[in-house]
Amino acid sequence: MSETPDRHSADSSDNRLEEDIEHVDASTDPGLAEALAQDRAREEGDQESDDQRWQDAFRRIISGGWAVSLGAILLAVIAGSLMIIVTDEAVQEASAYFFTRPADTFAAVGEAVGGAYSALFQGAVYNFRADTFAAGIRPLTQTLNNATPLIAAGLGVAIAFRAGLLNIGGQGQMLMSAAAAGWVGFGVTGLPFPIHLILALVAGILAGALWAGIAGLLKARTGAHEVIVTIMLNYVALYLLSYFLATPGLMQAPGSANPKTPPTPESAQLPPLLGERYTLHWGFILALVAVAVVWWILNRSAVGFSYRAVGENPRAARVAGIDVSRSTVSVMLVAGALVGLAGVTQVLGTVTTGFGADIDAGIGFDAITVALLGNSNPIGVLGAGILFGAFKAGGSAMQAAEGIPIEIVLVVQSLIVLFIAAPPLVRAVFRLPQPGGKPRKKRSQAARKEAAA
């Protein structure tokens, strides 16, 4: 009874409201036009003097996206350092007599933070204590190995994001793809090496695609919000896989009571990339191929153009003759396939001794941060994936060497994304100039609103 009036108003205003906002947005354009005109005038003026042009270039660099990304990383690392400092025992002891001998505190702070970052670097890039170069470089291969699923899943989130969809379902898609690939891996026997591997790869990627496709289909057919659907599908996948794993005869390793699968046989494993000495496997190459393919799809193909068009403005895309429902379903299929690749490389390359329901290792959620840090473009995702892979590798080394829990990596990663998503905040902290020139594509809306305000 209580909700009749407001439901009615919701019913009638739903569509009209959106149109209203659209309409009002258009009417703010005078403000935008004015800002642009001022800008153009400023740019013309700038061209007169060589000196000013350099200043302008510099201003553009520090007001651009890269400066914000760098600032965000710096802020997050500072926050991480603070966490290390306040929990470090030596610092706590020294700070007890801070006012008598402050130098002790600073020394302890330096030691705690320095030790942590040195461990992080040595765990992620190059281990100076190793005897040979081959052993010293091992952390870097571990970083790339960690980056493999992050890149693949990050691409899956990024491509959906470009089409205006938020794919929170990485976890579920990875679990289903891992289940399918794993099942083909240990369930099918007697196939020779490359065929078995390819079969498992395809099965896993298909499973991921279909699982994400459910979300796409529901979104296209019923308008169900993809975020809610993908979150729910995560849990459905988790319990489905748990059931498979706990049931003898389905996926549980024979003769075991643990919810764990049998190991992946050699014939279905991704071979090591740099020889048996390193863990890095061919999955990394697959991830690089995926980067190239996604770049091609987004920038060179008609399908990719329709994705981007739908992402920028679904109504305009529909008017232009793009089938929005179809592109929603197809982009979710592609996104699921990419996340599926992440699940597959885990099962067939990284964890070949049998896996449990935690095979996704939080990568589905990390992928969201990777995609955001990479600004949803494939090259950016590659870089962000490697950076987060390095954090992961270095974080474990830091935990082992300095006793700093690896969860600090989660904190730093999430802070990076939080800051990157709010450029005005980062600019305010570092007193960077607000963007004056052409606003970047992704931030144009925010910039427009600021211009209007």
Place this chain on the structure above:
Amino acid sequence: MSAPTVDGAPTGTSDAPRTVTTVSWKTSIALAVVLALYALLLLLAPREGSARFSLSTPTDFFQLPVYVLPGMATAWVCAAVAAALLVVSVVATRAQRRTPLWATGVYAAALLVGFLAWAAAGSPRDLSVVGLLGGAIALSVPLVYGSLSGVIGERSGTINIAIESQLLAGAFTAAVAGSLTNSPWVGLLAAMIAAALVGLVLAVFTITYRVNQIIVGVVLNVLVIGLTSFFYSLVLVPNTETLNSTTRFEQIPIPFLERIPVVGPVLFDQTIVVYLMPVVVFLVWYGLFRTRWGLRLRAVGEHPRAADTVGIEVLRTRYRALLIAGAVGGMGGAFYTVVSINQFGREMTAGAGFIALAAMIFGKWNPVRAALAGLLFGFATNLQNVLSVVGSPVPSQFMLMLPYVVTLFAVAGLVGRSRPPAALATPYTKE
């Protein structure tokens, strides 16, 4: 399934002629499908023996016997009752009336009893009805508070994916504050403040900096998991005695009422956090639908520009809504460490925030319905616990999956259409 589901909302749509109220067949179809599945289950997996239901606890006024029912016979009788109610629903729909609520209620109860009789058949142990219902209430506490937090936030126009992090932050802070002061009340208060702070962060980023609300929510979840786990292993674990062992709220049995069989131990022998639950549900409902504050809040969530035009401070209203929502969510978080057990554990909320989110959607953004959905999901979770005790044939994973599947159907419009507030997820900029 395709034609009637899309636009057959039970209230008349604007396209229909004015006098006609469209009554959809959706309810009848849903009842028929569920009954068919249930009958299929009975046919394909018949079970021997009888089921034992125990209803009494030793302190009741009078003792009820342990009822021993023949499993399959009871199950089929219940199926017959449900079939009769299905007929009632079909007749009502044909007469252009809605399926009466009592019919749906009795239908659900009949199938539940039948299912329990089937599942517990042949088990030597008693199926404790008190344990089933009492446990369900306990498990649903964080879900109900969490879903209320979601309702308040989303009615004001901000998607709150961060319920999970509010619960976790609340649990952590309640553990620390409660242990330091030895007072569960301080723990509860601290949990509310901590979760409100999470809400504040959400507000700053989504309202002031206009960042995508879902992204902020997801990131906040990761951030709070990271922070709590970090400080848990570095600070709480070495100092368990001083920082991580709380005094819990005592159970407060209500005199006389607590000795009524079944109802007493389930409803009237609980802690203060549980007693507060219906009060908070009522307050949120009253606040949202009967006060000026609620009207403004909903206006801001439906059509912020119109609200702004008549002089409502949109941003301030949204900020305030998220802070209050956070505080309510924190009460649910406190449940983990000052009611349920007396310690914080790494990631101890284990996805309850997402079930709360599901409950909010299933409850169609209405506090009362969301709370009922929370109870239902809590019941489903506890049903799985109880059935594993009596040794049921249903894999526990499928019971645990239930809330999420139900929500999937709900958002897809198969079980009543869930419509979010119109201005959800859109940041507002004053002209």
